[in-house]
Amino acid sequence: MMATFAEPERMYALVEVGPHCVAFCVDDVQIVEDAADASTSARACLTLHQMLGVPGPLNPNPRVLVLASPSMPVSVHVGRDMRFVALPDAARCPLPSFLADWARAHGWSALLRYAGTFALLADRQRLAAMVVAADRGAP
Amino acid sequence: MPEASEPARSTLLLALRAGSVHLALTAQMVEEVCEESEFVALPRMPAHVCGLMSVRGEPVPVVDLARFLEVGQDACDPREEARTRRVVVIHDETYRVGFLCQRVFGLLRLPAERMLRPELIQGGRLRRFTQAEVDGPRGLAAVLDVPAVLDAARLRPASP
Numbered sequence: 001m002m003a004t005f006a007e008p009e010r011m012y013a014l015v016e017v018g019p020h021c022v023a024f025c026v027d028d029v030q031i032v033e034d035a036a037d038a039s040t041s042a043r044a045c046l047t048l049h050q051m052l053g054v055p056g057p058l059n060p061n062p063r064v065l066v067l068a069s070p071s072m073p074v075s076v077h078v079g080r081d082m083r084f085v086a087l088p089d090a091a092r093c094p095l096p097s098f099l100a101d102w103a104r105a106h107g108w109s110a111l112l113r114y115a116g117t118f119a120l121l122a123d124r125q126r127l128a129a130m131v132v133a134a135d136r137g138a139p
Numbered sequence: 140m141p142e143a144s145e146p147a148r149s150t151l152l153l154a155l156r157a158g159s160v161h162l163a164l165t166a167q168m169v170e171e172v173c174e175e176s177e178f179v180a181l182p183r184m185p186a187h188v189c190g191l192m193s194v195r196g197e198p199v200p201v202v203d204l205a206r207f208l209e210v211g212q213d214a215c216d217p218r219e220e221a222r223t224r225r226v227v228v229i230h231d232e233t234y235r236v237g238f239l240c241q242r243v244f245g246l247l248r249l250p251a252e253r254m255l256r257p258e259l260i261q262g263g264r265l266r267r268f269t270q271a272e273v274d275g276p277r278g279l280a281a282v283l284d285v286p287a288v289l290d291a292a293r294l295r296p297a298s299p
Contacts, residue, residue, distance in 0.1 A: 018180075019180035020180060020181070020182050051182075052182040052183070053182055053183045054182070093197070093198060096191075096198055096199065096200050096234075096235065096236075097233055097234055098200045098234045098235070098236050098289070098293050098294065099181070099188075099200050099293070099294040101294070101295060101296050102293075102294030102295055102296055103181075103294075104296075105296035106182070106183065106296075111191075111198050113196065116193070117179050117193075118179045118191055118193070118198050120181070120182075
């Protein structure tokens, strides 16, 4: 009798901001905490709204997602509506070549098929570098 | 030696309308024509990129041809236009992209001598991306230089 194995899955934190859905691989996330409890003073910090260019205030008491970065941990303020989902590796699809260079430069590494749509998968290192640069006021 | 019955050299085109102008695409580059479905918005996109469309589960970036070519919208009934809008999926060696257009008329086979050097086509950025013009059944149409459109429309790291 042949043994069957389930397709390997990864956990992702999914955040919806305006019309966009952003995914973070949980392996890249150090801590998720409420903004009220977060001690972000020692870390570079940015809201996901700013990064996506979406106007509008954050929900009251948003969550803070601390990314494990090689140089220093950075914080990304996200909305309250964060979900954790397990998706098979087949859900990950490469960026179409038409926009791949652009997307990588903006901190996205791939797309995730999820619930009939696509989420942008964050590139931890690139995103961390962007957060640090923005926090220092770099253009 | 060519056979006496060999047909004259001809070109197969897909005729369509984007905004207020009639266009034609070399049919060899056309993969399929889809009904417009919901686009997945991408952050910080230039106005000519509608977003991603799922074509059998694969993400395809969609370019609004009328916006990109700056040819303006036709003054037709918006409900009628919503009914006829289509996404033409095209591919070349590097890219697979959807072109959003207001109407697809169908295939058109024209003898090579009907493909004329562009002289009459004007308007917006259209002239720059016209490789030939044809006098088709619906009047003058611009045959798009698709690789040039793709190269100019694609998103580069410095895009806004």
